[in-house]
Amino acid sequence: MTRKKDAFVLEEAIERIKEIGQRLQDGQVSFDQSLQLFEEADGLIKRSQEYLQAAELRLQVLGEKEE
Amino acid sequence: MPVFNSPNDLLTVSDLTYRIREVLEYEPELQDVTVQGEISNCTVHGSGHAYFTLKDEEAQLSCVMFRRYVEGSNRGILKHGIRVVAQGSVSVYPQRGSYQLMVTSLKADGQGDLHREFLRLKEKLLNEGLFDPSHKKPLPSYPTTIGVITSPTGAVIQDILRTLQRRYPCAQVLLAPALVQGETGALSVKNSLARLVAQGHPDLIIIARGGGSAEDLWCFNDEDLARAVFACPIPVVSAIGHETDFTILDFVADVRAATPTAAAELAAPDHQELLAALSGTRQQLFTHLQYRLNHQLQLLDDLSDRVGWQKKLLIERQKNQLALLEATLRQHDPRLFLEKGFTLTLKNGKVVKSVTQTQTGDTIETVLADGRIESVVK
Known part of the structure; x- marks a missing residue:
C-alpha cells in the first residue's frame, strides 16, 4: 500500500498554512502576492476542514498472508 | 519387595531398570510433586522440548519439559540461574539410566528472580544506548495512518478504536494482530512490527496490551523485540498493562503511554x-x-x-x-439608421432583403424608429 501522490496530507497543508501566515505577517510580500497567498491558504483551510470532518475511522486488518 | 530373590536369580539391566521405574512411577508421593530449585544447563531443543537441571546446594534433579508445556509457560524464566517452582512427576528414562522430573508447569519462585532478569536486561540495553533519548523519534503531529499491534479481540483494540474515532476519525488504522502473551508473544509482536513496516507504512505504531500479571507481560521484556523496536524506522508508542507496569519495551519505545487509551490520545490530535x-x-x-x-x-x-x-x-x-x-x-447601432428614416421589413419575424421573398397576400411588418406597421402585399 502506497500513498497516492496527489493524496491530501494534512501535515503538509498545515505546514503551508503556517508558512503563509508567517510570510503575510512579515509584510515583505506585495499586496497582489498577499491576495494570492490568502487565496491559497483559504483553499488549504477548506480542504483541511473537509478532511477533519470525516465521519468514520477507516480500519484495515493486515493479514498474515498478505505479502 | 526384595529385588534379589536368590543369588542365582540374575536380572538383566532392563529388568532392574523397569523394576526401579515401577517403584518410582507408582509411588503416589513422587507423582504430582512441587519442587523448588534453581535452573541450570537449560536447553530448548528444535523439537520444542526443554531440558534443564534443577539444583540446590546439595542436590540436583534432571528435568524435562515437553513442548506443549513449554509453550504454555513463560519462556523468560527458562534460563540459567532463575529460581523456580516446578510441578510435575518423577519418571525413569531407561535408555540413560536416569530418573527425571517431567515438568508440567513452571513458575518463577516469587517475583525476585523475574525481577532480577528484568534488571539485568534493562542494564544491558541501557549500557548499549537503546534507551537513549537522542534516539527517540518524535511522533507526527497529524498522522494519516496509525499502525496498531495488539490482540484483534478484547478490550484493548476497542479502547484504541473508540478513542481515535472520538478524537481523529479522519485517520486510517492498520491493525496487525499479534499474540500478546505466552512464550511466542514476543516473536508474534516482532513479526507484526516487521509486517507493518514492510506493508503498511503507517506514520506511527502503537504496541498495546491490557493489564495482567508480571508473567503475562513478560513477553514485552524480550531482548530481540527490544532491538527490533529500536531499529524500527517508524515511531513506536508502547502501552503495556497498567500505569504502574514497566516493561523493557516501554524503555525502548519512542513514547511510553500509561494505557492503550492514553496511547491513542498521544497518537492523534483532537480534530x-x-x-x-x-x-x-x-x-x-x-x-x-x-x-x-x-x-x-x-x-x-x-x-x-x-x-x-x-x-x-x-x-x-x-x-x-x-x-x-x-x-x-x-455607428453600428441599427437604431441610428431608423432615426434617419430607413425602415426594416420583416416577414414572419425574418428580415426581407429581396422582393422575391414575398408573394401577394403575405403579411409583412415594417419597423420604424418609433414603432411598427403591419401590411398585406398586393
Missing part, C-alpha cells in the same frame, strides 16, 4: 480543536488581508493627493477614450 484552530487562523488571515487592503487604499489616496494634476489628466484621457468608444459603437 475539534484543530477545526477551531483552523477557523481562527482563517479569521486572522482575513483580518490581516483587510488591514492590508485598507492600508493599500489609504496609500492610493495619499498618492493621488500628492499627484492630483496627473490623476486629473489621467481621468480626462480615460473620459476621451470612453467617448470615442461610445461613438464607434453608436
